[in-house]
Amino acid sequence: MAIGYYFIVSALLFSIGLIGVLLRRNAIVLFMCIELMLNSVNLTLAAAARMWGGPDGQVFVFFVIVVAAAEAVVGLALIVNLYFRRGTLDVDVPQLLRW
């Protein structure tokens, strides 16, 4: 079944994003990795919506897109603000962020 391949791709994308989050230490790259994860979610939802033939998944995709945009705006605002506070545009993650 061809739809299975979409799940595979999205699982790959999600794993790449997740591993990026765990390994990278740059706030912007971290954020990009999270966006990658959100897009893999979109792919899963779209593929599942195709499989089941219902509108639920497609509607879900729209909301994920919009929320991701809102998060991007808020996140970039926080990142930009932080770098102006630190007097540099160097985007290495601050000390506080060791978790």
Place this chain on the structure above:
Amino acid sequence: MLSEYLPVLLLFGLAVAFAVGSLVVSSLVGPRVPNPTKLAAYESGNIPLADVRNTRFSVKFYMVAMLFLIFDIEVVFIYPWAVVFRELGWFGLGQMALFIGILGVAFVYEIGRGGLEWD
């Protein structure tokens, strides 16, 4: 039905292994021959004029980009509405007017606070 998904689980493991593996292998095996040209920022073949990392950019660009992004993305809701516009009729039109009205308030606020003033 559910058993059809079992391979996906395996693929999860495979994906993780692949991603970790390629990172590890490239860091172990990959040759490291750094030279100034290779480390320089790529600017379409030109010789870089300044250190990109320390170049200040105007926050205004960011403001405009951000405001554009947030208003642009809202169109995603208008598009499906347009597809079923006739079926929804006046009800849909009213709801969409409400939606755009709320966005409009935000837009007025943005202008009122000087978010779009370029100076």
Place this chain on the structure above:
Amino acid sequence: MQIDFIAILPEIILTVTALLVLAADLALRGDAKQFVNPLAGLGTVAAIIATVALWGSERVTFGTMYVVDDFAVLFKLLFLGTLLAILAISWRYIAEHRFFQGEYYFLLLTSFIGMLLMPSSRDLIMLFIALETVSVPAFVMVGMRKRDLYSSESALKFFLLGVLAAALMLFGMSMVYGFAGTTDLVGIAAAISGETASVPLLLGSVMLVLVGFGFKISAVPFHFWAPDTYSGAPMPVAAMLAVASKAAGFAGLVVVAFIAFEPVADVWGPMLGVLAVLTMTVGNLIALQQRDLIRLLAYSSVAQAGYILIPFGLARTGPGAAVVNAAAIEAVVFYLIAYAVMNVGAFAVAIAVERRTGLRSIADYAGLSGRSPLLAMGMTVFLLSLGGAPLTVGLWAKFAILEAIAVDITLFGIVLAGFLVVNSVIAFFYYLKVVRTVWMDEAPAGLPQLQPGFNLSAVVVVLMVGTLVLGVLPGLVTDFSSVISIVAAG
């Protein structure tokens, strides 16, 4: 296509209020800007009235996405009451610290709109939107002290971890949708109950969904943001995150766990039980070592989340499960109400002390009894109640959990009860340490008398009275919380 506007009236009122706040922020200048606070307060009171009117009704709208039943109404009242208290303690604090007042109140209201949606959601999409509407304004509010490096960093940390948790949850939701073919919670329950519950991928997806809520309630593996964020955020925002946003997380968790994932309760029940044990133990042990009052309250709120998770650990499926699950939900709701009363109170006192002196380490509370007897009394009552002392609502809250365990005693239940008791004893050490500092230690010379403003005093008095009255007559709340158990029936 019909929308039941009565059912969503509280949300509509809050939305209109939020837009009015934006307009008022544009219209008002300078000192007048602080009057957006009473405007927001008026809107909240109107929303409370609209919510009370919904009590006892059962309304379904947006298809079956949105249900207003007594469970939802009780949660909405909890959120709106908290909002009112937070507005009261914000007024002077926000005005004096020269925050962006219009934005602050707008974001606060928006976040609470998301919370109101949460207990009514009966659909994954609705739950997701509610959760994000709670979170995204909170990210900004934490970073409200723009010029403060620590605040900016804690906001970024909160944001990155929050978005990561949301992404994990979303992936879980998308997989669940892949399995069930519907985003409707009842439909999901029907779809997965037919399957053998041993499909690992399905269970993995369920766990991922629970992670998203685990982050909001700061359960232990996902609690790292809480202490830094609470101490970096403006104090009223910390109070909101510790109480309202956590209660919203629990509301969502109840809905998704007991309705959609009820057929696999045998799997997530014990897991959340283990999480509860971890959360309360780790929270309490770290809280013991804190010197900063806000960080202490942060770890204490992590520990409290552990207590509230215990009833989830009791959940099960199959015959006879309905009684157990109903009792568990009831305990969760009662504990959340008690927790809101006492924890908002503790933050209110902390705000009153910090607002005058800018001090927040526990040592600075020395001799508070001499500087302001009201605040000292308040702090004592709230902390003792958080610890679970007799004559306070905290004792009954813990008792409610034990009662839920006693409905059907299992070995696991007894273990959970044991951890609850031991942890309560540990918690008393640090709560009493603060109380002793407040009453026994000498105040350092030169500190001014504290004269909290009318709003703050009113909040402290009301919550103190509430803590004590509920401590004597818990029936005032349990009478309501005992009728909401219908949610388990889905």
